[in-house]
Amino acid sequence: MIKGSTMDDFGVYAVFGVNGPPQRLLSAEGSCRVAVAVPPSVRQVVLFSSGPWEQRLCVNAELNDTDRMPITIGKLTPYNKCLSWERWEEETWTDSVILNVTLEGGNLDTMAPLTARELNGKRKREQPSEDEGDMLKMTKRGEEENLCPNGGVVEKTTPVRKGKGQIKGGQKLFTGGGDAAKLKGTGEAQGIVGRTPPQSAARTKSRQAKTPTQTAPLVTPSGRWGQTLCPIDAQTAILIGGQGARMQFCKDPMWKLCTEDVSWVAAETLAEGPTPEARIGHTSIYDPDSRRIFVFGGSKNKKWFNDVHILDTQSWKWTMVEAQGKVPPLAYHSCSMFRGELFVLGGVFPCPNPEPDGCSDSLYIFDPNLSIWYQPIVTGDKPSPRSGHSACVMQERKIYVFGGWDTPVCYNDMYMLDLGLMEFSAVKTTGKAPSPRSWHGSAVLSETKFLIHGGYNGNNALSDTFIFDTDTNSWTKVTLPQLSVPRAGHSIITMDTDAHHFILEESKNVNKNPGSVSRTLLVFGGGDNEGNFYSDLTTVAVEELLAAI
16 A cells, blocks of 8 residues: 555556655646656666556656757556666667656546656756747757667757748758768757648648547647558558657557548557567558457667567457567568558667668568467569568559668669569569658559659658559659649558548549449658658549649
């Protein structure tokens, strides 16, 4: 029993060090936000909840240094009630660390300012509220963090600037000049997160989700790149992961998109079981036969993952697979579903220092029925090592691989894997091909056509759109105002949607009857390499795209 409280009441507790007693940080009737200084001698922090959650949604937790830079973040939910951090796993952990804890839902109407608490005589530094308009002062960072594939050392922070009444950051997703892609730190303010591209002709739509309180912090996902958007039926897609401004991993890592009324619902607390750790550069793919989403790989800070998480969309329960066989930790790979198996190609993997991280040219297959990884025998002319490429399954028998990156080269070549023969071949194409790029978006439009949009070319984010015809092996460039905003690391999917909601309003050039079902392209998020991370949802009728060829 914790002194002065009953464990039957809801509370959030922390244990500092292996010998420290549990200390209550938040209670059912108290403030919803608290910041605590972690004693310098502490090497482990455990955060947990106890008691009934009732209408409470989640507890966000951050470990920050004294300059308010995040070291690591996590979240408690009714299904994941404990977090732990160890100092030796986080190389950015210093002797001055602040634990910030915020409760969402339940008693948000009683939210109070940050409360100072003392531990071992050390008082925390007060943190400005999320709505504070002033710029946050950021310090120089020499450590590597959240590097894109083949990334080098993160550059020093760049000054931010104001222009035309808007706060604009100097953060870049990547740097150019033929060097390895890198992320830059920035002093970008919170107001930039989730902004809509200023040049977008598409209308961003959202409906406020009903919540138990009047002060729900988000009704749409925060701005991000490196996430996945996975359709599971004609009305629903699931958003997982991503990273936003100031290199922070998104605190709202899972959302459900309902295309029937174009609304977002925060979905992390809807599913039971262990949710995947925050990450970018992972893949998510849906198996319609088993009605499960498979999440594989990705990266976080200096970590790469090779775990497989499965979300059963019928029971809404997460499980983590104890797989046999070997597959390396990979990020920015491609993953395709064929006959119930996952085909993972390429990607970046960690190499021991002083070697730089390398790119893979290997193909790995995961069999969910046996929970085993294996490498098939593949013949022919296979692609060179790369990451950030795309892969489209066409006519259920071929995988077309386009583009990607391997220091110091961006690619715009095309390869095809014949899934019957397990043979690679280089595709000789005609027409105006896309320029070399990686981290672009791709989507299948029809049995013989797929689309490539945006990406990063080594210097800038791109906004152009191309359609490839597998019958003629030809490229065609198309121009649509909805797809005119430069972005990389975004998500593109196609779905069967209600024409009344999408087609008639977003693509008025297409003549459709209200209520009819039509194929629609959806574009979400990404970044422009100029400090902007988007949370807009752009829609285009597939019929309009095909008519533009």
